[in-house]
Amino acid sequence: MALPPSLRLSVTPPELELIACEQLIEIIPLVAMERTAFISGAFGPLRPPAKCKVPIWMATNLKLKKKCHIVPPDWLNVDFLQDRLTHETSQPEFSQLPFRFAEVAKVLLDVASDDFENPERLRSLLKDIQEARQAKSREGLSKIDHSELSLPNLCSMEINEIRPVFIKAMGVLSQLVREPEGRLPT
Amino acid sequence: MSFDWNEDDEDFFAGASFKPRTIEEDFAIPDDFANLGGAAIIPQDVVEETPFQQLIRHWMNERHAPDILPAQEMLLGRLLDHIRKQTDDVQLLRADPDSSEEEHFRITLVQTEIERVKFVIRSYIRTRLHKVEKFARHISATPELHDRLSKAELDHAKRYARLEETHYTSAVLQGLPPDQQSLDDNIAFMPPMVTAPSKTRAVFAHARQDCPPVRLPDGSTLEMTKGQISLTPYHVVEQLLAREEVELV
Secondary structure: OOOOHHHHOOOOHHHHHHHHOOOEEEEEEOOOEOOEEEOOEEEOOEOOOOOEEEEHHHHHHHHHOOOEEEOOOOOOOHHHHHHHHHHHHHOOOOOOOOOOHHHHHHHHHHHOHHHOOOHHHHHHHHHHHHHHHHHHHHHHHHHOOOOOEEOOOOOHHHHHHHHHHHHHHHHHHHHHHHHHHHOOOO | OOOOOOHHHHHHHHOOOOOOOOHHHOOOOOOHHHHOOOOOOOOOOOOOOOHHHHHHHHHHHHHHOOOOOOOOHHHHHHHHHHHHHHHHHHHHHHHOOOOOHHHHHHHHHHHHHHHHHHHHHHHHHHHHHHHHHHOHHHHHHOHHHHHHOOHHHHHHHHHHHHHHHHHHHHHOHHHOOHHHOOOOOOOOOOOOOOOOOOOOOEEEEEEOOOOOOEEOOOOOEEOOOOOOEEEEEHHHHHHHHHOOOEEEO
């Protein structure tokens, strides 16, 4: 078939990672490279030790060859995440985080954990935040109706996680609402 | 398919080297992190998407929408052309025995990107193919949908629908009584025999800008502000999606 059944209802986390890796990130290059034209624009020149902005996929590629250090984004540090976690566990609503924070954090911590000050602590904070948010999105299921549900500050990976259940739930609710009218065919 | 390259583009691709583009072409990539505060409302035309980012958006829309969306032929043509030129350059540079080590490592990066773009193009086309085959009979019976498909897709839809009908007829239907032979009966309380997209399926819509109000099934109206994410039936946001005011996530 054109599209495998597993891909028909939702996208997969690796596909979301691919999308997130188009975002730009700062690196400290360890090799020099002329300004180079890519399909998504021109990047470089790389002049060590000057910082440079490149897409995440390029940064991870260079990092794996030990040709750069990755500068962690503003939000990927212990203080910021600790603050978010406190907010997440004390407030009823979702706290603000970059839309693709889960993907970006995973990719960066996987390939460049040595560029972070305290990768283990970061991982456990991210995990706690994700669990706190998961609990909230499950609660959100009780607010669902047949017409609309607003989901402020929900992130791409979380949407993907709740998608099958929420779409199904909304489908069932629309059927229940539509039924009385449909029952009177003339 | 036609490609409207201007002369600058031709110049840029003429030499076998990944020369930087001119400033006008060097689109700034919208930086999600810059909008962390959420307060800055930037008009959509200021944050310009690169062609690849547009394709990613259309790819995701296509994956999430229950209906088949308009084909992005121009965009695909541009990207395919770009891939072809980058590939040619890579091959020329590979063949050159004098190229330095730095050159080799640039080639690897360029190739990596080509593969990423190819992956998205393939997945986009396969998603459409899946819908074309699933709704083949609905598409060939609904002329309003024909504009949304490329010529190849439409031909395929028609051929596929014909094939399916011929197969059903020769395998089963010709042995049945005449009034049970048709393939498009609409019997009350029964699902229709022609598979059509279910527009009531819910989708997650993300507003790319402030949207005009739309009517919800319960009679109220929904006015999405930029950045808002809503779970709502597909038919509610169908028009907004067609005008590219929302994207599906």
